Amino acid sequence: MAYRYLSTERRGDVFIITLQKPPENRLDTEACQELIRAYRQAERELGQDAEGAVILKGNDARFFCTGLDLDERERNAYSSTDGFYPLLATILDFPFPTIALINGHVFGGACLLTLAHDYRVMNSQRGYWQMPPVNAGLHHPGMGTLPRLRLSAPVARKVLLQAHKYKAQEALEDGIVDAIATPDRMLDVTLELANTWKAKAKMGVYGLLRNELVGAATEAYQRNSY
């Protein structure tokens, strides 16, 4: 299948979705909808009650995604309700383990995109992870659900109320990411993680159990969608 702004690749039971929207993979409504299509394709091809996992990454060692297209948000009040929120709801509801390979910079809404995934692997040598809404005067209802549910309380505060700028080592220590690796190794490390956990989807309850832990976030984004 052909997509705008991304490419997909399959390695065994692991799907890799690579964002390709230069220069920084900023997400607008169309890009989010294309991502949703890619996740749905992965789900269809993997099948029900099957082993599988999906990895989302950027295209190079510089940028993962530097956030939402804020110009579009100014022009169109519903850009997120038609794109970004449904995308997060899709990933949070997904029946297979998901991994964000943070190959480079992550800012703003893209931090939530990474937290929506079950696991995170980060480039150890390059790239910052930072959520600046408190600095920029931005908010959407439910913005805190993923920080609160995925991270320990002091770290959630650091992320949301301090807009702390994380490099890989500190992100690992604070539990924001699960592993860090050099640029030449990071895809392999992520594939290994995917292959370790793909079997957990086989009995058909992975999404149910994930939502036992983060369901309040899923519901918040479903509520905000469309």
Next chain:
Amino acid sequence: MPESIINETNLALDRYDGNVFVITMRKAPENRLNSAYAQKLIGAFNTVRKLLGEDAEGAVITKGNDAKFWCTGLELDESDSNPYANSEGFFPLLATIMDFPFPTIALITGHTFGGAGPFALSHDYRVMNSKRGFFSMPPVNLGLHFPGIGTLPRLKLRPQVARAMLLEAKRWTGEEARKDGIVDLVAEPDKMLDVALELARQWAPKAKMGVFSLLRNELYGEAGRAFREISYVHGKPTGSPAKAKI
């Protein structure tokens, strides 16, 4: 010498000094829970509650009978003949413990699997055998789910630990469980009852002013509500039964 209150083949209830009660599960071989046994355990908790009365100091310890097992989960076969088995026993048991007016301690004497995960987590404190026994929740491997199965891991454990428990079916030794905050203390088999009794005596006074359960539920009330919601329910399914058995 403790005073014997209940002395049945598969269950004992003894009263120790300082208003500390010890429930000993001895349902060979592994203290597996079925609806009848869960109701028996509820009965034991109710007996303690009535003996202590309101606004009293007191605590309950739930232990296994040896240093091998605490409880290896639900009798999954029972759901085959009775799809509402959990709703008739296991979920009400969890609800009872979440509501209990006195501090509760799970003395995890040995292996603890499956449904025994929430059963242990529903207690206020956990002491585990440092030398023997694993703690794990395998529902993701079995295709098992009930609404609320993740409430206690989510509310009591760090997110990454809850993820490992529920989505990875990770297995912890006593010491590993202590490091990850799943249990509060570990102790060697010959000392673990004493450690649990000491912990029980330390916190028993907190029940005296009659708000212990209220305050516990300020923290974890969502779990209690989830379990009550699916207790004594026969009008709708209350979860996805295991597609595989262990």
